[in-house]
Amino acid sequence: MQRSIKDYIIILLKGAAMGAADVVPGVSGGTIAFISGIYEELIESIKSINLSSVKHLFSKGFKQFWTEINGSFLASLLFGIALSIFSLAKLLHFLLDEYPILIWSFFFGLIVASAIYVAQRITEWDYKTILGIIAGTVISFFITEITPAPAVNTSPYWFVFLSGMIAICAMILPGISGSFILLLMGQYRFIISAVNDLKISYLITFGLGAAIGLISFSNVLSWLLKRFHNITIAFLAGFMIGSLNKVWPWKHVLEETVINNKLQPISLENVLPDAFFQLTGKDPQTLYAVLMAISGFLVIFLLENAFSRLQQVKK
Numbered sequence: 001m002q003r004s005i006k007d008y009i010i011i012l013l014k015g016a017a018m019g020a021a022d023v024v025p026g027v028s029g030g031t032i033a034f035i036s037g038i039y040e041e042l043i044e045s046i047k048s049i050n051l052s053s054v055k056h057l058f059s060k061g062f063k064q065f066w067t068e069i070n071g072s073f074l075a076s077l078l079f080g081i082a083l084s085i086f087s088l089a090k091l092l093h094f095l096l097d098e099y100p101i102l103i104w105s106f107f108f109g110l111i112v113a114s115a116i117y118v119a120q121r122i123t124e125w126d127y128k129t130i131l132g133i134i135a136g137t138v139i140s141f142f143i144t145e146i147t148p149a150p151a152v153n154t155s156p157y158w159f160v161f162l163s164g165m166i167a168i169c170a171m172i173l174p175g176i177s178g179s180f181i182l183l184l185m186g187q188y189r190f191i192i193s194a195v196n197d198l199k200i201s202y203l204i205t206f207g208l209g210a211a212i213g214l215i216s217f218s219n220v221l222s223w224l225l226k227r228f229h230n231i232t233i234a235f236l237a238g239f240m241i242g243s244l245n246k247v248w249p250w251k252h253v254l255e256e257t258v259i260n261n262k263l264q265p266i267s268l269e270n271v272l273p274d275a276f277f278q279l280t281g282k283d284p285q286t287l288y289a290v291l292m293a294i295s296g297f298l299v300i301f302l303l304e305n306a307f308s309r310l311q312q313v314k315k
Contacts, residue, residue, distance in 0.1 A: 008076040014038055015080020017303075022178055023085055023092050023192075030172045031114045031240065034121075035304050040225060042077065042172070045070040046218035089195050101273075104249035105289035109296025111247060115240040117304055122230050122237070129234040136238020144246035146184055155190055157205045163187045164209025169217040173239060180246060245270065249289055 003011075014036045018029035033039040048069045057065035066072070095103050122129055155163075163185050167178035182188040194202040224232045251268040273286045 003072065008072060011038070011073060011076040012080040012083075015077040016084040017080075018077070019081035019084025020088050020092070022081070023089055028170065028173060028178070028240075028243075029081070030170075031111070031118075032303075033172070034236075035114060035117050035300060038077070041070070041073065043218050043222050043225065045074050046172075046214055047222045049215050086195060089192055093192060093196075101249045101285060101289050102292050104247050105292040106296040107247045108244060108249060109293035109298075110300055111240055111244055111296075112293075113297040113300035115237050115244075117300060118233060118240060119237040121233050124230050129230050132231045132234030133238040133241070136235040136240075137242040138238075140239040140242025141245050142242075143184075144180070144243060155187060155202075157202070159185075160187070160191075160202055160205045161209035163191070164206040164211075165213030168210040168213045172214065172217070172221070173236065180243075249273075249293075 014032065017036070018032045021032050022029040030039065033042050053065055053068045056068060092103075119133070163182060166185070167181045167187075170178040170181045179188055182191055191202075191206060193199075194206070221232075248270045250271050250273045252271045254269055273289070
């Protein structure tokens with residue numbers, strides 16, 4: 001596929017949006033890939049990195065290998081993701097600590113709009129697609145109900161490798177985020193710290209696990225999208241709906257632990273805000289939270305509209 005420099009800059013920006021989403025527990029970079037219209041190309045490109053293409057690297061040269069794996073697309077996207085993760089990790093960490101209700105409200109709106117958008121991609125509705133949505137919702141909901149493992153300050157390399165393999169599968173699924181999987185495994189704060197502190201050995205180990213997991217899982221996902229497109233899309237939409245349980249802004253802490261001399265919650269339950277029916281009453285933050293959720297909802301449709309216009313201009 002022939003692309004201009006402008007096209008690759010746009011792909012880089014889409015990667016940056018994916019990276020920003022992947023940093024946050026509960027928001028998936030796969031969602032951004034889906035609404036930006038690159039999801040299936042991403043899956044197919046990753047799938048093309050296989051034994052055959054590696055053989056061609058040595059027998060036919062780097063240029064042939066690069067073309068087969070859609071290398072320019074992947075490189076632009078991955079650069080955008082990495083740029084975003086390294087530049088936004090500290091900011092998002094700060095915002096989640098200082099303004100949790102407002103930030104989670106924004107993400108709640110993002111995911112609601114994303115689920116609607118993904119569901120619109122279903123071309124034929126029948127009992128199978130409805131069951132797919134229900135199954136995805138139920139499975140995702142129960143995953144979010146699992147109590148996260150206690151966060152750790154250090155971790156063996158084999159577990160960091162395994163965490164990368166598992167988390168990357170979620171990162172390319174619209175719905176449950178890779179960050180949330182890391183949270184369940186007790187690795188989220190450790191990996192974020194490794195990014196912030198540039199602990200190269202851990203980052204390389206995590207990256208190798210992610211690469212192997214990504215290539216393996218992309219083959220499964222590609223097969224499902226080709227053979228059972230509508231059911232797979234319905235399941236993914238359900239995954240996103242079920243994940244709303246995780247990003248509900250108002251929570252009550254059930255259990256805490258001390259990490260780096262700070263109390264950190266490890267078990268939470270969803271609650272209604274005190275002033276849910278008095279948006280301008282005693283708790284003005286509730287009003288701000290609702291406005292943030294609406295903003296998140298609108299952002300998805302503005303992005304989708306912008307990406308659609310870019311596609312039309314290219315045609």
